[in-house]
Amino acid sequence: MNREIKAAIDNGDVDRVRAILTDDPAKASALITWGPAHCPCETEPLHYLSDAPFNRLWDHGKQAELARVLIEAGAPVDGLPTSGETPLHGAASLGEAGVAEVLIDCGANTEAVADYPGIPDGTPLDFAVHFGMVDVVDLLVRRGAKVLSTRMAAGAGQIERVQTEWASLHDPDKQFDVFRCAVVCDRVPVVEFLLAEGVDVNADLDGATALHWAAWEAKPRMVEFLLGRGADASKQDPEHNATALQWARHRGDQLGPRWGHPEVIEMLTNAG
Template identity: 30%
Template sequence: MPVHRLPDGHGVERFRKRAKTLLRHVRAEVPEALGLVAEFHPRPPRALRLSDAQLVTARMYGFASWPRLREHLATVERYSRSPHLVGPSPEEPEEFLRLACLTYGADHPGRTGETGPLAARRPWLRTANVFTMAATGSADALAAALAADPGAARAQGGPFGWEPLLYLTYARLDTPGEYVRAARLLLAHGADPNAGYLWDGLPSPFTALTGALGGGEGDQPAHPRGLELARLLLEAGADPNDGQALYNLGLGGSFSDDTVHLRLLLEFGLGRGEGGPWHARLGPALPSPRQMLRDELATAALRGGPRRARLLLAHGAEVDGLGGHPAYGGRTPRELALLNGHTEIAEILAAAGASAELDETEAFIAACMRADAGAVAGFGPEPLARALVRSPGLIGEAAGGRRPAAVRLLAGLGFDVNHLRRSTPLHTAAWNDDVETARTLVELGADPSIRDTEHDATPLGWAEHGGRHRVAAYLRDLG
């Protein structure tokens, strides 16, 4: 029986109200409510009580009982942090840490650089407390502090209520520190290698490993000693099935076919085991290790990573396994590769026995995305007409995949080069720092003055905000 996705950021009172609403609808004989009871109650009673409605509500979201759901929500509340919402502090050590660390919501370029002048004026901040010692990699001072108080290695504090290990792995400072030595000291004194928090209550934990590897929707940088710290954490017992780290370097943010982080995680057991302590805490809210491998292969197919695809297949990824994120659309990896013009990956998957079923319009779209003008011409006008209705933003997808030849072909077929949903294709090329695609779009009539619907910014604004210097220079030259 398919379960519903647990809504993000809601406490137990929200679910109590849902159970009461369900009870009320069942008593009113609303068909949808009766269907839920039939599907999710193990022994539907003749007269539903509130406890039955609570059981159905829990099972709808993958929990065996109402107490299990309440326990999960209490766990989410316990570990929830919102570092991006923490405002400036008059306490200088707190303010130093607030500016020094990635928060995944307020990480505009140059923000962590603001710590430089502050530290220059107040050099004592580096060793003000165990949290600043960790963030700055001040290993000698940290060794003395931990010798005096070993429990400080697991203390929670600072502006974000984090443990020292999190301040260390999320810090992004220009001045070098002895970060690996400092991390060893913390781990030797009992720091949890699986330390983490739930960003704004979302169920995917941002762990110390996540912080070390970086990445994400803002293309946050890795820690300057990121891979060394990641290996140290894994050797100390960090679980390699880290869904947020995988998302940050895969589906989220800009994509590269680099496999270094995947090789490291696979070496320590990615895709195997029970999922570690976070899976024990959060249960059905997190994907299984096996599902994480499916998601990674789907990401490689969707975004164009042949090296990743080969590596994942060599480590047992299911060739037709479906990714769980809505971005995959319930497609097999080979279908995703075909629909996004990634011919090499489609061939790799086909050689491994992958399947794909595309209707005529989808096959037409696949030909467009691989810029196969001959194949496109062979379809005739009807698939084009259907594609224009079904996928009006196809040029944006081609731009996001860095496919200028496909952009040119699609524009010639009548797809709108300025199609605006959340943003335009030129916004996408600007965020990718993709000058070739941006130039192609402009030559085809893309308007660089159009503003996106979320931030009210032009493509140049996106490029400047994201530090995309090459495409920013090109767009400025347009005047």
């Protein structure tokens, strides 16, 4: 269960982690068990560096430094073959830009693929775009990650490419996906272009609108923009019968104030 490494990581004790790994380098890749007793998770230490702060287990800010120590001790930078996704996918999904940069510096494969609902064969950039982790999106693009689709271009803010490729997208679900990626990645110019091309600001996929997703991912600038362009804050998704405000409250309760949900909640409350 690698309890010793977990405790040192949880405490942000870089020197203790280094000492443990000097004595037993195998612990750099031994699985850590965490989470509630009724539903425990097992993950590699490199992946845990992104999982734990996102899930509010700690927030000491030593993730990047700890990542480098683990890799220097032999932790596989692209994870164990049985992991399903690489540590870079985890950092991309959960917004750990510092960890992502260390992984890339140490040779992580930016084109590795993993599966997630809605992101089959997704690269780390695909994952970062999907979850609106803009700092990681920008880092990956800057470090040479391939922008393989229109949805990724929208998330990366590459408006000229979106303008070039938009006319060839005829599937409404794919069109909405491009719109959603631009929204959650806070790319106002791309969203402006798509609205000018006829995308309905209140369009939805399975009942969830762009405003729902901007609220969920805590994008106050985008929430303000969408409201200004006529987004209907009263619209409910059919699965949960919840408005964008209720989505923001639920996600804010899960993640705490770190991601900016309180500002979004205030905006949507004032919008009625």
